[in-house]
Amino acid sequence: MRARLGLAAVASLAAALSGRYVAGREEASRQVVAGLGKKLTNLGAVDSLAIMPVVERLTREPGLRGEPGVSYLIKADDLTLLFDCGLGLGRDESTFEANARALGVTAEGLDCLVISHLHADHVGGPRSQLRHTFSLGHEQALPSSLPVYVPTQMAHPRADVCVVDEARVIGPGVAVLPPLERMLFWLGPVAEQALVVNVRGQGLVLVTGCGHPEIERTLAAAEQIVDVPVHAVIGGLHLPVHAMGTPLVPQAVLGSPKWPWQPINEADARSVIDSIRERGPALVALSGHDSTPWTIAAFDQAFGERHQALKVGQEIVIRAA
Numbered sequence: 001m002r003a004r005l006g007l008a009a010v011a012s013l014a015a016a017l018s019g020r021y022v023a024g025r026e027e028a029s030r031q032v033v034a035g036l037g038k039k040l041t042n043l044g045a046v047d048s049l050a051i052m053p054v055v056e057r058l059t060r061e062p063g064l065r066g067e068p069g070v071s072y073l074i075k076a077d078d079l080t081l082l083f084d085c086g087l088g089l090g091r092d093e094s095t096f097e098a099n100a101r102a103l104g105v106t107a108e109g110l111d112c113l114v115i116s117h118l119h120a121d122h123v124g125g126p127r128s129q130l131r132h133t134f135s136l137g138h139e140q141a142l143p144s145s146l147p148v149y150v151p152t153q154m155a156h157p158r159a160d161v162c163v164v165d166e167a168r169v170i171g172p173g174v175a176v177l178p179p180l181e182r183m184l185f186w187l188g189p190v191a192e193q194a195l196v197v198n199v200r201g202q203g204l205v206l207v208t209g210c211g212h213p214e215i216e217r218t219l220a221a222a223e224q225i226v227d228v229p230v231h232a233v234i235g236g237l238h239l240p241v242h243a244m245g246t247p248l249v250p251q252a253v254l255g256s257p258k259w260p261w262q263p264i265n266e267a268d269a270r271s272v273i274d275s276i277r278e279r280g281p282a283l284v285a286l287s288g289h290d291s292t293p294w295t296i297a298a299f300d301q302a303f304g305e306r307h308q309a310l311k312v313g314q315e316i317v318i319r320a321a
């Protein structure tokens with residue numbers, strides 16, 4: 001009897017999840033890139049862009065801590081911003097805090113914070129995700145009234161939170177794209193925004209968080225909203241291909257946009273590679289926080305010297321041509 005009840009509960013949960021998934025996929029497919037709003041005419045450009053991964057799964061050297069989360073310190077001329085907050089692992093000190101200390105990074109000098117999407121590995125942990133907020137760790141407080149651009153309703157007691165619903169310039173040469181929607185089977189609907197920086201004479205540098213929206217849609221949105229060719233694609237593209245035996249099983253299962261019995265596979269990675277290759281960027285820097293060693297090797301093969309895996313402490317610098 002108890003077993004039958006248990007089975008009935010599982011069946012009804014499966015039906016509820018499947019129903020939500022089908023409805024959510026339809027909803028997300030209604031968001032077409034052509035309807036994302038008008039071009040940004042006031043973007044401007046920067047002469048220098050530096051991107052320093054403070055949180056990533058891979059590290060430049062053993063003294064730095066790796067975790068499957070994302071936080072990048074970005075300097076675009078005089079604007080200093082943080083892109084995402086990491087996963088927040090660590091009892092006394094979060095990974096962000098430990099690496100920030102080692103790299104000489106502080107939250108004090110920030111002009112703003114951009115949150116790509118409301119997932120634990122980008123907002124500083126599951127507690128922050130549940131509470132619809134963000135955190136850098138135990139000690140690193142955000143400067144008060146710091147402007148924070150989020151793609152979905154979130155709140156913070158000290159920060160000045162701005163929910164982005166269309167493309168928006170946040171500094172000279174720097175903008176966030178409109179949040180793009182995607183339905184994930186287990187985690188449910190997610191809206192994710194990418195950051196773009198226009199480097200004078202080089203082109204557009206696109207920075208993504210998890211890369212849940214298909215990169216083709218993100219690139220198409222960038223092209224529609226900004227009249228600048230893509231120079232670099234940097235960040236997460238959610239390609240945990242052949243995840244068994246790697247630390248990326250949770251990403252492969254929980255973050256999947258497909259039915260649970262359809263893993264993210266080699267064909268998915270090839271289609272992402274094709275979308276990027278079509279744009280001919282000079283640089284592709286893939287995040288290992290949601291991509292496996294197989295995927296990183298596939299990107300190495302596809303892009304050769306134009307590709308590098310992102311590592312904590314390994315800064316990427318792009319200067320005006």
Ligand SMILES: [Zn+2]
Binds near residue numbers: 290
């Ligand atoms: Zn992620």
Ligand SMILES: [Zn+2]
Binds near residue numbers: 210
């Ligand atoms: Zn995510």
